[in-house]
Amino acid sequence: MSFWQSFLRNRGAVVGLAVLVAVLLLAVSAPFLFPFDPWDTRGAPLQPPGEGFRLGSDMLGRDVLAGIFHGARVSLFIGVVSTVFAVAIGVVVGAVAGYFGGIVDDVAMRFTEFFQTIPSFVLAVLLVAILTPGLASIVIAISVVTWPPVARLARSEFLALRHREFVEAAVLSGVSHIRIIFAEVLPNALTPIVIMASLMVATAILTESALSFLGLGDPNRISWGYMIGAARAVFRQAWWLSVFPGLAIFVTVLAINLVGEGLNDALNPHLRRRTSP
Amino acid sequence: MRILLFLGGWLVKAALILLAIVVLNFCLVRLAPGDVATVLAGESGAADPDFLARTRAEFGLDRPLPAQLATYVGNVLSLDLGVSYRTRRPVADMVLERLPATLLLTGAAFLFALVVGPALGVLAAVRARRVADSLITVAALVFYAMPIFWVGLLFILFFSVTLGWLPPFGMRSLIPPSGDLARTLDIARHLVLPALTLGLFYVAIYARLTRGAMLETAGLDYVKTARAKGLPEWRVVTAHILRNAMLPIITFAGLQAGHLVGGAIVAETVFAWPGIGRLAFDALLQRDYNLLLAVFLASAVAVVLFNFVTDLLLRLADPRIGAAGR
Amino acid sequence: MPAAGRSRRISEPATGLRPCRGGGSRGTIFAKREGYSRGKTDRGSGMSRIWKSIAFAAGMVLAAQPLAAQAPQKGGILNSTLWPEPPGIVIGVNINAPTLLPATKMFEGLMTYDFNLAPIPVLAESWQIAPDGLSYTFKLRQNVKWHDGKPFTAEDVVFSFNEFMPQVHSRSKPTFERVKTVALDPHTVKLELKEPYAPLIRSFDTLSAPIMPAHLYKGTDFRANPTNQAPVGTGPFKFKEWRKGEYIHLVRNDAYWQSGKPHLDAIYYRFIPDSASRALALETGQVQLAAQTDIEFVDVARLGKMPGLVVTTKGWEWNSTISWIELNNRRKPFDDPRFRRAVLHALDREFIRTNIFFGLAKVATGPLHSSSPFYDPNVPAYPFDLAKAAALLDEMGLKPDGSGVRARVKLLGLPYGELWNRLSEYIRQALGKVGIQVTLESSDVAGWGNRFANWDYDMTTSFLSMLADPALGVSRTYLTSNIRKGVLFTNTSGYSNAEVDELFAKAAVATDEAVRKQLYSRIQTVVAGEAPIAWLVEIQWPTIHSAKLRDAIINGFGPNDSFADAWLAK
Secondary structure: OOHHHHHHHOHHHHHHHHHHHHHHHHHHHHHHHOOOOOOOOOOOOOOOOOOOOOOOEOOOOOEHHHHHHHHHHHHHHHHHHHHHHHHHHHHHHHHHHHHHOHHHHHHHHHHHHHHHHOOHHHHHHHHHHHOOOOHHHHHHHHHHHHHHHHHHHHHHHHHHHHOOHHHHHHHHOOOOHHHHHHHHHHHHHHHHHHHHHHHHHHHHHHHHHHHHHOOOOOOOOOOHHHHHHHOHHHOOOOOHHHHHHHHHHHHHHHHHHHHHHHHHHHHOOOOHHHHOO | OHHHHHHHHHHHHHHHHHHHHHHHHHHHHHHOOOOHHHHHHHHHOOOOHHHHHHHHHHOOOOOOHHHHHHHHHHHHHOOOOOEOOOOOOEHHHHHHHHHHHHHHHHHHHHHHHHHHHHHHHHHHHHOOOOHHHHHHHHHHHHHHHOOHHHHHHHHHHHHHHHOOOOOOOOOOOOOOOOOHHHHHHHHHHHHHHHHHHHHHHHHHHHHHHHHHHHHHHHOOHHHHHHHHOOOOHHHHHHHHHHHHHHHHHHHHHHHHHHHHHHHHHHHHHHHOOOOHHHHHHHHHHOOOHHHHHHHHHHHHHHHHHHHHHHHHHHHHHOOOOOOOOO | OOOOOOOOOOOOOOOOOOOOOOOOOOOOOOOOOOOOOOOOOOOOOHHHHHHHHHHHHHHHHHHOOOOOOOOOOOOOEEEEEOOOOOOOOOEOOEOOHHHHHHHHHHOOOOEEEOOOOOEEEOOEEEEEEOOOOOEEEEEEOOOOEOOOOOEOOHHHHHHHHHHHHHHHOOOOHHHHOOEEEEEEEOOEEEEEEOOOOHHHHHOOOOOOOOOOOHHHHOOOOOOOOHHHHOOOOOOOEEEEEEEOOOEEEEEEOOOOOOOOOOOOOEEEEEOOOOHHHHHHHHHOOOOOEEEOOOOOHHHHHHHHOOOOEEEEOOOOOOOOEEEEEEEOOOOOOOOOHHHHHHHHHHOOHHHHHHHHOOOOEEEOOOOOOOOOOOOOOOOOOOOOOHHHHHHHHHHHOOOOOOOOOOEEEEEEOOOOOHHHHHHHHHHHHHHHOOOEEEEEEOOOHHHHHHHHHOOOOOEEEEEEEOOOOHHHHOHHHOOHHHOOOOOOOOOOOOOOOHHHHHHHHHHHHOOOHHHHHHHHHHHHHHHHHHOOEEEEEEEOOOEEEEOOEEOOOOOOOHHHOOOOOOEEOO
């Protein structure tokens, strides 16, 4: 059965993919459907959802719906970029550990374990606060705290693949280690890493929204977590300010999880236990 | 003997990790611009260089960094965590004061998850592919995808503001009732929503893990043998399937310790729960270094201890896990 | 008043429990320990409805008692919020805002000031100022005792003014360094100055110059003195207990010099970290007083509408807070007054007043606060006018580029809470409309303070108290001599105008009020014209208290007064 066939058999994955595409469309269409700045006052403050404001307005009269559309860009951007960085770091550390073994492996694993022991969210909060909140600092913080599981996975993959014949052959024929790692071994180890990465995007989005909620988000970019955090003072009177952005986060994360699991089931029925949450 | 080796090895590892955390934290916090003197000056609405210099000298902030680090590490080793810049109280006191609240919250959430999660997982596995299974699986997916703070806010909106059943904030009523039982009940009532909020995420995870693990073990030979021997179904489920399915759960629980502390910060913020998560956040905003370092250290210690416990449990549950480790 | 048909309690117990509110679109208020209020609009039998109407009418009658006509009742415990927990409760050693609330109940100054900032005698019975303004003679009150029983004498005043204030009180230091105090007899002191200083007469309140017990502090290290943990003052309330993390407990001083006062038995200052929890505590009657920043402004209006709660903005006349955007005059384009004026014209300060400060503010016109006796409203004005702003920028040569941007600047917002975040966001949008692209910079309090003091900003939002005299609170922002890098609340914008410096100097030493008024008018005109900073609003801090609390806000210090007169109606 081809990959697509087995993927599409999973109804959850299909639904997830559809939703994800919708969210992407949201992000892409934002500047067209809502050509104004989502931070602009568009009308009376604290209007419930209705005629004027489809999803209501916040305490400065800003359109919640516009915020949701524009916020999608930030969430997706941070989710994807920080995952890419985390995977890059994790793969490098894990590959080196698994490939070279011995002392290198020990050191790399102690290093990884150390990072796994530190309460990750606390470290992320510290990092963002110290680097002053902004898009860059959030991406850095999330990457720095989420790479360890990738490293472990990469390590075990590389450990397994290291002693295969094609690798031994390459070593014997004098190919440089770097080339072997990236050109020979990595492509074969990629599948479980990609699956893990797809699930990490969801976690990254959740982490970013939590950071923004606590007030550590980029003040120049509207994001879903930021909208909820800013509305805390009025959340009893204006429920729509907390409910809708949260719904957006939830739906996006759920969709990504479904897609990730669909990928998992389709690509790696045997590794299901290892990579599922 | 093996246990002693295991303990010894673990102690050394733990000590090194904690030391590294102390140094890391110290460096990170010092990297930030501004210090407690500027915070205190800002609150006073007046500041002169004397005031700033004096405050800094008082806390040894004017000494070179390596000297400060050396002093700090030395103090930590003798269990002196210093004094809070803001309140002038020993930091260890402040942390110990609020630690029980966080332990209560995370403990309750964790226990809730550990009991309800696998129970739902078992139910789902036993009724695989039927209605109950679908419902539970969907519910698990849903709660796994919800941000903790959003769940908390929704609970408050629903259970407190609309229905008025449960208190929306805090750990106790402002003027606590008299009598131990009444006081305990008061805290219990305040605990429900925060623990539920924090715990549902893990319920989802454990439910799915259990379900998956059980479905896998159910097909294994020794289970078929047990059934063939005529053992009642529930014994097969509990004695055989569940015991082995618990392994990945315990493994996973160990990994979750760090995550739980992070979740506690968010839950404590939403519910104004007086624990160390919120204390850390406030300390960060006020650049109260000593306090921040102490909280960080405390949570790291908790995580290390927790990992130790789960490691031990794993070894006890499955003696095969020795050299293979994690 | 709740609509008819809903249940309502008539007799309210001392804790101020509130009537149940029916469920509905606003939902129910979580409240009492006895049970939770739930929405049940009871359409019971006809008979019970009649009783309900009678009860309701009776309730209205009982509640409609005139507030001021009653005589003070003795007894009662007042619960107030206090946040954040202060680092200390001795004024001078700490002058943080949260220190002041409890400290002003235990300590007193020579006098206090009413709503118009006119002096009211406290520890000083009467005083005389020499015509040349070089000496002030105070007759001190007799029969005043410290909380530990020792008598209050001129020695205490001499010690406080000559030693204690100059050493620890960073705000009052410059004032008391001008003064030499001597005791003429155990109940008379004389203050001698080298040159006249008109603001001095407005510097004797508890917040600026509390009288400290010489017998406990003289010769000690003031900051490390153990008395700081259990303060001893002359005030109507004595220190009882400070349970860290929970509350500060003060009790009535039965030996207080005003006989028959104070009326309250005790005051608890409770630390509730979360603003929503504080609002809830107020609603449910668990605390009876919250002030200034304890409650989010957006909640204040809602709370004020509740029966049983009163909101007042009186009592901050001494404090006189103005909030503004500080523009770093050293950096382009802020060095050009036209740019600064354009910024002012681009801001709809009425919008800021209504939507960001939720009406708890007044639009500011210039460097002085409207409650100051020297305030002059006739200064260059900056109405909200985008066209004018654009014209000024055009004149400067700042034309819009391809994307409509004329200038790019950064705003370091004050990180004191949600209100300030909204303000920063609004400023960004408003200035964006005239082509000034603003990028917001995030910071925490320490970082903000650091950058602000070290001039590392383009624009920043801030607020400051103007205090009782322009020479005390206003001049510090505009004097060239007060440009001190690294120190907050000095002339951080870098504004420098020799004429203004001279005018301030003259006004500080002039003894004739009329002359001073003229000088300050001229200052306001010049400074408002040059707009070194963009004044936004005068913040009218709210004090929200239970309707049962009477005579709490009676002078220009509001909740920071001694509360000797405050009482709780039963």
